[in-house]
Amino acid sequence: MNTRRNWWTIIASLAIVLTCSIGVRAQKGPPPRHGPGGPGPQGDRGPGHGPGRPFGGGLEFLSSEMRFGDKVVKGAPYSAEAVLESTQTLSDGTHITRKSNALIYRDGEGRTRREQTMEALGPFAVSGDAPRLISINDPVSGVNYILDPSNKTARKMSSHGGPPPPHQPPPSSESKTESLGKQTIEGVEAEGTRSTVTIPAGQIGNDRPLEIVSERWYSAVLQTVVLSKHKDPRMGETVYRLTNINRSEPARSLFEVPSDYKVEERTPPDRMRGVKRDRED
Numbered sequence: 001m002n003t004r005r006n007w008w009t010i011i012a013s014l015a016i017v018l019t020c021s022i023g024v025r026a027q028k029g030p031p032p033r034h035g036p037g038g039p040g041p042q043g044d045r046g047p048g049h050g051p052g053r054p055f056g057g058g059l060e061f062l063s064s065e066m067r068f069g070d071k072v073v074k075g076a077p078y079s080a081e082a083v084l085e086s087t088q089t090l091s092d093g094t095h096i097t098r099k100s101n102a103l104i105y106r107d108g109e110g111r112t113r114r115e116q117t118m119e120a121l122g123p124f125a126v127s128g129d130a131p132r133l134i135s136i137n138d139p140v141s142g143v144n145y146i147l148d149p150s151n152k153t154a155r156k157m158s159s160h161g162g163p164p165p166p167h168q169p170p171p172s173s174e175s176k177t178e179s180l181g182k183q184t185i186e187g188v189e190a191e192g193t194r195s196t197v198t199i200p201a202g203q204i205g206n207d208r209p210l211e212i213v214s215e216r217w218y219s220a221v222l223q224t225v226v227l228s229k230h231k232d233p234r235m236g237e238t239v240y241r242l243t244n245i246n247r248s249e250p251a252r253s254l255f256e257v258p259s260d261y262k263v264e265e266r267t268p269p270d271r272m273r274g275v276k277r278d279r280e281d
Contacts, residue, residue: 072110072139073223077249079105080186080242082114088236096236104242111255112137136255145257154257155266174198180215185226186245190217210234222247 085099102116114135134147146155180192192215199210210233217227226245231237257263 073106074110075108076221076223077106077108078222078224078245078247079103079250080245082240082242084238084240086236086238105250105254107250107252107255110139113250113254136257138255145263147257147261152258152261154261154263156257156263157266174200180217183217185217185219185241186243188219188221188226188245188247190219190226192217 080103082102082104083099084102085097088096090096100116102114104115105113112135115132116134117132132149134149136145136147138144142158144157146157148154175195175197177193177195180194182189182191184190194213194215196214197212199206199212201207201209204210212233213229213231215227215229216225218224219226222245224242225240227239227241229237229239
């Protein structure tokens with residue numbers, strides 16, 4: 001019981017930090033063609049990895065997948081299952097594969113909901129019964145909720161803040177981006193791009209050049225990425241995809257806190273820092 005509570009506290013805290021520091025938004029349009037160091041994940045760059053942001057590890061990829069992007073998207077409702085699968089190959093040939101699923105929803109007003117059983121936190125597996133995390137982002141009311149179904153509690157926070165600064169590759173790395181054309185994925189048309197970042201030999205102690213490849217498929221109709229692949233020889237391969245896409249309007253109740261839940265007000269982390277600075281001044 002204590003183990004479950006501890007994991008819930010850690011995961012909920014991570015969700016609060018992500019939600020409050022990034023804001024409540026959803027994916028915007030496809031990226032312009034950038035050179036080295038161009039924009040990074042989700043929204044105009046795809047979930048987790050894209051041109052200019054290929055160096056994120058498991059926690060960074062997790063953080064990008066727990067949000068919907070960088071602006072509110074209206075008039076494009078949908079629901080889907082998000083599948084995230086990572087494969088790592090060890091030096092002895094052993095393969096370690098982790099897979100997680102989440103249910104995601106967005107209504108016509110830009111509200112979003114994500115349901116996920118947190119079986120792993122980045123590269124760390126959760127011991128015992130994995131906690132189930134539900135996040136509701138409501139830009140119409142300007143609030144976010146993190147729901148704990150096991151205790152029937154909801155942590156309420158105001159939504160604000162902007163996207164994090166882009167993660168830049170090492171100055172001496174080389175980057176190129178190419179178009180992959182269009183294809184239909186899960187019933188929607190998507191446009192693909194592939195970016196390759198090469199880390200020269202000696203840049204990070206490597207005796208040979210390293211290539212990090214990111215591929216993304218963006219749906220203009222849904223204004224979201226429906227498939228992305230990220231391959232880093234240091235960490236392995238991660239694939240994110242949407243399946244069972246339904247473009248009908250989700251039920252309004254999905255974006256509301258159930259009446260039998262206890263709502264707890266929470267002060268966003270950046271607001272707490274501001275209060276601390278005011279006291280110090």
